[in-house]
Amino acid sequence: MTELLRLEKIRKSFPGVLANDNVDLVIERGEIHALLGENGAGKSTLMNCVYGVYRPDSGKIIWKGKEVTIHQARDAIVLGIGMVHQHFKLVPPLSVAENVVLGLPSKREPFLNLEEVEKEILETANRFGIVVDPKAKIWQLPVGVQQRVEILKALYRNAELLILDEPTAVLTPGEVEELFVTLKSLTKEGLSIIFITHKLEEVMDVCDRVTVLRDGCVVHTINKTETNTRDLARMMVGREVFLKIDKPVMEPGDVVLEVENLSALDNRGLPALNNVSLNIHRNEILGVAGVDGNGQTELADVIAGMRKVTGGKVTVGGKEATNLSPLDIIKMGVAYIPPDRQHTGLLLNFSLTENLIGKNYFRPPYSKGGVLQKKAIDDFSEKAISEYDVRTPGPDLQAKLLSGGNQQKVVLAREFSGQPDLVIASQPTRGLDIGATEYVRTRMVEARNRGAAILLISTELEEIMSLSDRIAVMYEGEIMGIVSAKDADIHEIGEMMAGVRRVGDRTANIDEMEVEKPS
Amino acid sequence: MRNESKFHTVWRDYLERSFTIIIPILAILAAFAVSGLIILAWGANPLEAYAALFSGAFGSPSAIATTLQRMTPLIFTGLAVAYGYRGGFFNIGAEGQLYMGAIASVWVGINFSTLPAIVLIPLCVIASGFMGMMWVLLPAYLKSRRGINEVLTTLLMNYIAIQYFEWLVRVDQYQEGVILFGGKTPVWSFVNYLGIKDPLQPFPKTPIMVEATFLPSIKSILESNLFVSLFGGAEWFQGLLNTPAFSRITLAPFLGILAVIIMVFVMFKTVIGYRSRAVGISQEAARFMGINVKNTLFTTALISGVLAGLAGGMEVLGTQHRMIPNFLVNAGFDGIPVALIGQLHPVGAFLSATFFGALRAGANKMQIITSVPIAVVYIIQSLAIVFAIAGTTIDIGSTLKKKRIARESDVKKKIKAAEGEVNNAS
Numbered sequence: 050m051t052e053l054l055r056l057e058k059i060r061k062s063f064p065g066v067l068a069n070d071n072v073d074l075v076i077e078r079g080e081i082h083a084l085l086g087e088n089g090a091g092k093s094t095l096m097n098c099v100y101g102v103y104r105p106d107s108g109k110i111i112w113k114g115k116e117v118t119i120h121q122a123r124d125a126i127v128l129g130i131g132m133v134h135q136h137f138k139l140v141p142p143l144s145v146a147e148n149v150v151l152g153l154p155s156k157r158e159p160f161l162n163l164e165e166v167e168k169e170i171l172e173t174a175n176r177f178g179i180v181v182d183p184k185a186k187i188w189q190l191p192v193g194v195q196q197r198v199e200i201l202k203a204l205y206r207n208a209e210l211l212i213l214d215e216p217t218a219v220l221t222p223g224e225v226e227e228l229f230v231t232l233k234s235l236t237k238e239g240l241s242i243i244f245i246t247h248k249l250e251e252v253m254d255v256c257d258r259v260t261v262l263r264d265g266c267v268v269h270t271i272n273k274t275e276t277n278t279r280d281l282a283r284m285m286v287g288r289e290v291f292l293k294i295d296k297p298v299m300e301p302g303d304v305v306l307e308v309e310n311l312s313a314l315d316n317r318g319l320p321a322l323n324n325v326s327l328n329i330h331r332n333e334i335l336g337v338a339g340v341d342g343n344g345q346t347e348l349a350d351v352i353a354g355m356r357k358v359t360g361g362k363v364t365v366g367g368k369e370a371t372n373l374s375p376l377d378i379i380k381m382g383v384a385y386i387p388p389d390r391q392h393t394g395l396l397l398n399f400s401l402t403e404n405l406i407g408k409n410y411f412r413p414p415y416s417k418g419g420v421l422q423k424k425a426i427d428d429f430s431e432k433a434i435s436e437y438d439v440r441t442p443g444p445d446l447q448a449k450l451l452s453g454g455n456q457q458k459v460v461l462a463r464e465f466s467g468q469p470d471l472v473i474a475s476q477p478t479r480g481l482d483i484g485a486t487e488y489v490r491t492r493m494v495e496a497r498n499r500g501a502a503i504l505l506i507s508t509e510l511e512e513i514m515s516l517s518d519r520i521a522v523m524y525e526g527e528i529m530g531i532v533s534a535k536d537a538d539i540h541e542i543g544e545m546m547a548g549v550r551r552v553g554d555r556t557a558n559i560d561e562m563e564v565e566k567p568s
Numbered sequence: 569m570r571n572e573s574k575f576h577t578v579w580r581d582y583l584e585r586s587f588t589i590i591i592p593i594l595a596i597l598a599a600f601a602v603s604g605l606i607i608l609a610w611g612a613n614p615l616e617a618y619a620a621l622f623s624g625a626f627g628s629p630s631a632i633a634t635t636l637q638r639m640t641p642l643i644f645t646g647l648a649v650a651y652g653y654r655g656g657f658f659n660i661g662a663e664g665q666l667y668m669g670a671i672a673s674v675w676v677g678i679n680f681s682t683l684p685a686i687v688l689i690p691l692c693v694i695a696s697g698f699m700g701m702m703w704v705l706l707p708a709y710l711k712s713r714r715g716i717n718e719v720l721t722t723l724l725m726n727y728i729a730i731q732y733f734e735w736l737v738r739v740d741q742y743q744e745g746v747i748l749f750g751g752k753t754p755v756w757s758f759v760n761y762l763g764i765k766d767p768l769q770p771f772p773k774t775p776i777m778v779e780a781t782f783l784p785s786i787k788s789i790l791e792s793n794l795f796v797s798l799f800g801g802a803e804w805f806q807g808l809l810n811t812p813a814f815s816r817i818t819l820a821p822f823l824g825i826l827a828v829i830i831m832v833f834v835m836f837k838t839v840i841g842y843r844s845r846a847v848g849i850s851q852e853a854a855r856f857m858g859i860n861v862k863n864t865l866f867t868t869a870l871i872s873g874v875l876a877g878l879a880g881g882m883e884v885l886g887t888q889h890r891m892i893p894n895f896l897v898n899a900g901f902d903g904i905p906v907a908l909i910g911q912l913h914p915v916g917a918f919l920s921a922t923f924f925g926a927l928r929a930g931a932n933k934m935q936i937i938t939s940v941p942i943a944v945v946y947i948i949q950s951l952a953i954v955f956a957i958a959g960t961t962i963d964i965g966s967t968l969k970k971k972r973i974a975r976e977s978d979v980k981k982k983i984k985a986a987e988g989e990v991n992n993a994s
């Protein structure tokens with residue numbers, strides 16, 4: 050193999066933060082090179098330096114043996130570097146072909162030559178085994194296909210190096226498989242791929258070499274065959290990780306949440322939930338597995354009162370909760386950890402205190418006669434910050450200045466503060482590093498042990514498997530089946546996620562079937 | 569691990585906070601500097617001009633009286649815009665609400681002219697606030713229930729209010745009982761209220777309202793029995809009474825200060841203010857926190873409207889005592905820069921209203937003494953707005969905070985590294 054890209058002593062700092070320090074990296078032709086590290090380790094910053102989004106403070110970028118300076122993304126594209134960002138840079142109302150040529154000169158200026166482009170796209174796609182319809186509009190396409198369009202965009206610009214920033218974060222397991230097949234076929238054609246990730250399994254699955262970053266520095270570069278996930282994890286965090294959460298066996302108590310034949314619509318007005326029935330007991334975690342976008346978010350929203358029910362019934366603690374306002378449902382003792390802490394979980398411009406009090410400010414002793422009680426609120430906030438180990442210089446700091454893990458701790462502290470009977474946790478560890486993930490999971494198990502019922506929605510099967518007492522699988526707004534976690538078979542769950550209904554479970558009335566009392 | 573003294577932390581926190589004050593001050597200074605060049609080009613000495621401007625604004629009791637008079641409506645409209653903006657309701661319609669508030673207080677003043685001052689003045693004030701609120705009702709409803717952009721609706725409502733006002737002051741005579749739909753309309757309805765133009769005047773203005781509607785001046789308060797009996801004999805007291813400026817300073821600016829205090833309390837110490845600010849930051853996140861976004865937006869808009877309406881009432885009751893066209897040029901629109909330069913904080917709005925008021929008050933003297941045209945004042949004002957808004961993008965405060973976090977995590981890192989070495993060694 051020959052060398053394609055070499056980074057020498059790259060250093061990049063932001064005001065007050067040293068994001069990359071003395072980073073050396075060599076990418077060979079035709080390899081898939083994983084860039085592994087926790088959140089904030091500097092992976093994305095490094096790649097943004099290569100792609101021209103940022104300029105390194107010092108250090109050299111050597112492309113095909115020649116030193117280059119990359120001022121902007123256009124320079125990188127001209128050199129043959131393509132990047133697929135975590136959040137796609139596609140224009141939803143435009144077609145695939147239009148997106149692919151966006152920013153490129155047309156051969157028939159000032160007119161478009163879309164038909165020609167469509168042909169070329171199909172040729173490129175066929176060469177690399179990518180299936181895509183160039184005439185389709187982006188908004189109609191599932192996320193996995195949108196990602197393919199992004200890759201195609203880079204290929205159409207004759208990229209020789211493809212940078213993928215956490216490409217699997219938004220994909221279903223099936224789509225991940227497809228992506229990996231695509232990536233391997235790309236490397237056969239001589240392309241090099243940099244694969245940014247913090248998931249160890251993916252590294253072992255698809256990559257040839259791994260570079261581990263920690264705190265902006267390169268810890269190690271190693272061939273995949275010479276290492277294992279355990280070593281990689283140790284390199285990533287600098288310590289051993291035990292993601293196995295201790296979970297005592299508990300007998301489920303009374304039913305807390307009962308959902309009967311629930312139906313609801315999604316944002317576009319299409320059916321998102323179809324006759325969903327389930328219930329959760331005290332001291333129990335019900336995991337809802339499923340590929341993202343199969344109605345899990347809507348289920349959580351409906352129970353929390355954020356979305357109207359079109360049919361069916363929700364009962365919390367024996368009381369009817371169908372179509373109540375979010376506030377009424379909060380008052381019934383329901384906590385909701387929303388899937389997106391940046392947009393729905395936190396008020397980023399509010400201080401930590403103001404965020405922490407978010408579900409209690411209207412109750413005495415935190416407010417009396419509509420007037421907030423500063424003393425009580427400050428005490429509450431201080432206690433929450435120390436109890437949940439939020440790393441902050443002070444309680445007046447704006448929430449946006451915290452790291453993702455600390456932000457999620459604030460959400461947890463707020464939601465668990467009222468000793469809720471029911472916790473709806475939607476993607477509670479999405480985007481968190483291993484340490485924070487472990488923390489969040491421990492807290493949820495603690496809440497369960499205390500007697501709360503927990504509805505855990507996650508697209509990460511590993512999380513569902515390790516935390517849940519029972520597992521429900523959703524597919525296209527319906528529950529395919531509910532199994533006890535003890536005898537859950539990952540293949541069976543995988544099949545249900547793909548839409549195969551559990552045999553003998555057609556009614557989805559699970560209350561009787563699941564009670565296999567632990568001895 | 570924290571080896572910093574508490575004093576140090578507090579001081580630095582104070583420094584960081586102070587940047588929100590420093591930015592507008594720098595903006596204002598920069599505006600003066602740039603305008604100085606313009607004055608130079610005009611052929612005058614900018615320092616002389618600014619000295620005249622300053623003495624015209626603060627140089628004597630009567631200058632201060634003028635400044636207070638000019639800043640009062642700006643305090644209220646500034647508060648109105650700041651509160652609305654913080655709550656996610658960008659009220660461009662303060663101008664219209666102000667006009668409607670003025671109309672309402674004049675209407676009450678004319679219709680209930682026989683009431684004693686102690687009843688009539690509060691009634692007029694309440695009427696102006698109420699009418700301001702009514703004028704924002706439709707935009708508030710459309711925004712909160714139908715999601716229609718409030719910038720458009722409030723802006724358009726302005727023109728209705730202003731034209732209605734212009735019509736009112738131009739139509740002769742007060743007509744009691746207009747024939748409408750074949751019957752006499754009742755006396756209290758607005759329809760009667762066509763002719764409030766003073767028939768004795770060739771110009772479109774209303775007659776002066778009865779004296780019972782005048783907001784008491786400082787002088788009249790000092791002349792009250794209580795103060796006379798307390799200090800009646802003292803020489804300084806007589807001196808105060810003889811200062812003519814005190815008859816021009818009314819209660820209005822003090823009501824403005826009271827409004828600032830009330831708004832600080834409402835914004836930061838009450839459940840209403842908390843909800844309103846939460847909605848202003850992110851409607852989605854507020855909804856997830858269980859806040860009823862629609863009702864909160866609606867309430868925010870109404871409070872904003874009340875404040876803007878009060879601005880009109882204060883001007884009528886405190887200064888003009890009648891309505892004439894252009895009686896308050898742009899005070900409503902100027903509420904927007906007042907609020908923005910004031911960093912959307914009630915106290916900030918008060919300070920920037922003082923700045924704006926002082927500019928207007930001092931402009932005349934500047935023109936008389938140095939022949940620099942009044943328009944320069946508007947150049948200063950506009951530049952200050954531009955610089956202040958540009959300055960908000962700098963956001964030094966949070967940069968410093970970020971630096972502090974970084975520093976602290978650096979310390980942590982070093983400690984971690986040290987611990988690691990110890991571990992490796994063992």
